[in-house]
Amino acid sequence: MEKVININLKIWRQKGPKAKGNFETYKLNGISGDTSFLEMLDILNEKLINEGQEPIVFDHDCREGICGMCSLYINGHPHGPDEDITTCQLHMRKFKDGETITIEPWRSAGFPVIRDLMVDRQAFDKIIQAGGYVSVNTGGVPDANAIPIPKAKADEAMDAASCIGCGACVAACKNGSAMLFVSAKVSQLALLPQGRIEAARRAKAMVAKMDELGFGNCTNTMACEQECPKNISISNIARMNREFISAKMND
């Protein structure tokens, strides 16, 4: 029953942010279909270490699809060919025997390469720091049930809040736009009464920071929604645009 495959890997290697990178090819035999994609890279790294070479650097941590640390542009898709999952949840059963798999880092002006497949995503933190919060201090807040929230609104906010900040949307976008990421946070908080109060201020501050950091604009190709491992909807972008325009009109 168990599927075992041999694969060829074409992996981007780059010493540092300013170094010139190139593809290296590797061969791996006897990979079980039940192996996860990152476990396959672990196997390759173990092999490289035993051969006295430097292992491939890639970001990863929780390996259950929630921390947003793993990235990888696999065969032209952020997080690989399977749908609605992150790279760490991708399994080798999705690949064919003899297949050549190309692995690249996120490629975007907003995310410079640190080494090999690891990129710098601090820009996302900076956008959140610009306004992705409700301005309340610890303590002195009302009882949790003081403000009822319609279930549909709460559920919609939860869907937007599911964003894991991995950056696949940026990597998928031909403009390198961060609109899906930014709009998910703007939406979540604009939908809830607690966040509504600062909605206008938040939309302006986050959009301004996004522009400042060199992310591109949205031209509605919908690639971000297609590739998002958490199915964040582009309707959030529409909502953010509404919030932004009405905020500007009131200025």
Add this chain to the structure above:
Amino acid sequence: MSTILDAKIPQGPLAEKWTNYKNHQKLVNPANKRRLDVIVVGTGLAGASAAASLGEMGFNVLNFCIQDSPRRAHSIAAQGGINAAKNYQNDGDSVYRLFYDTIKGGDYRAREGNVYRLAEVANSIIDQCVAQGVPFAREYGGLLDNRSFGGAQVSRTFYAKGQTGQQLLLGAYSALSRQVNKGSVKLYTRYEMLDLVIIDGRARGIIARNLVTGKVERFAAHAVVIGTGGYGNAFFLSTNAMASNGSAAAQCYRRGAYFGNPCFAQIHPTCIPVHGEFQSKLTLMSESLRNDGRIWVPKKKEDAEAIRAGKLKPTQIKEEDRDYYLERRYPAFGNLVPRDVASRAAKERCDAGFGVGSTGLAVYLDFSEAINRLGLKAVEARYGNLFQMYEKIVDDNPYKTPMMIYPAIHYTMGGIWVDYELMTTISGLFAIGEANFSDHGANRLGASALMQGLADGYFVLPYTIQNYLADQIRVPRFSVDLPEFEAAEKEVNDKIARLMSIKGKRSVDSIHKELGLIMWDYVGMGRTKESLETALEKLKEVKKEFWTNVRIPGEANTLNVELEKALRVADFLEIGYLMALDGLNRNESCGGHFREEYQTPEGEAMRDDENYSYAACWKYTGEDKEPELVKEPLEYEFIVRQQRNYKA
């Protein structure tokens, strides 16, 4: 030599202790707060909430994490929920009941005063999170929804789908981000703490390595807070994230902080079973699934054998041939017994030959009854993301075939010893969240980790640390050129140089896996005197192997993931040893610590309150020297301890 450990529990009735403390503690005025620096290591629920709250209060905070963003700390992966005694469901909940369930769930190995405070501040956490915009699940009337978790007979768990940890962490992260924007918190991402700096007996800074440049740097502060999580990855395979580690705790331990109850590790009953030797981690399936899922194995051995051989499917086993062993053994709590009880029961069935899956090390978690009762849609709404995760990993549809699960290491109740103020045995060094030896005693109840992490970070530490800092307002900022910093940095650099110079034959992971297997086989779910003694011997060998035969490619003065891993494994070797030593000392079974010699005829854990009613604290005595045991007696003034009973 006698060392007295003072937990500094405030006087007075249980329900008034925390209020009394707050009424009499020292405070720091706003002008002085600006002059005081606090280092917070870690950005999980405890670290992020503490850093944000301290920043809001006006302290100058330096916050470190090893990930590329504070939002990625492993708290993000908590699924099920967070407990609080709001009694919104009108099912008889109260602060006292939450306190009682928690201390009973921990098998009476935690402090009454601490646990009561935890239960007391839990309600404020829910209020705080809602105010931050955390989208908790709601009812159609617009009010908050709850569900049940193990060890409780009320519904007190608040949740956001199966992603509660994510939403709570993002809430704390947003509060933290707001302070970063204001300038009260300075963030250091991709930095790893490598040592604690002590000046005149007080914690005054850390040595940390910039993981991108490889540069070892010095940071000074008036106080240091450790919120770096647990050490479950000593087992290699666990539900922890790959980089989760116990190194900060180990460094504090070597600098004089006592390590409390290291043997108390939690094995979570519902994880996806191990499948192969290249497996890198185990994935948890939330405890919330036990609200509707029923756990069973075949009643007949021949059925179990046929299933293992692939000749029979679970759906072909008739209802009367299924053994719902938790419902059979524990009628009052059924599938919602605490984690330690559920894990041991699964092991008992598998050891007896009734396990399923190709290895025989799995049991079923079956939703067919719930799907018949509630409909597929309702089950999907409750657990959809968990079912999807299971299907992606196992390639099997849990709506049609029962899930297969098996226990795995999940959480560590042990950790750095702290007093009521969350201060360690080193002045000015505090530990919060999973990193401390905490309020969970010998076993943590589900949905209580999030509660404790946020309680410590939002509502406890920001008060108690002031009681310490109030005496520090005249102390000027420290220079990192002081000899203590220089010496600590040199020690770190020497250790790194020693590791790099070994140039052996084995990868860090291969040795880490060897360590993990020893831990699982001899310090795992069922421990004996012999197994623990064997572990201690084997751990010495693997430590020697590591220090003579590890291979770390590349250079130290640049990004080097293998070096990062090696530094962590070096500490896991120490912690693993402490776990085995502590387990050997504790001649009783309690909570997650099950010594097979000490069980009732029905196979339940047998505590020994006469001799082991204490927190076992281990004091470092030097490299390769046996640590010294210091006991903090646990006195129960307010409740009567009983053998835990989940049967009736």
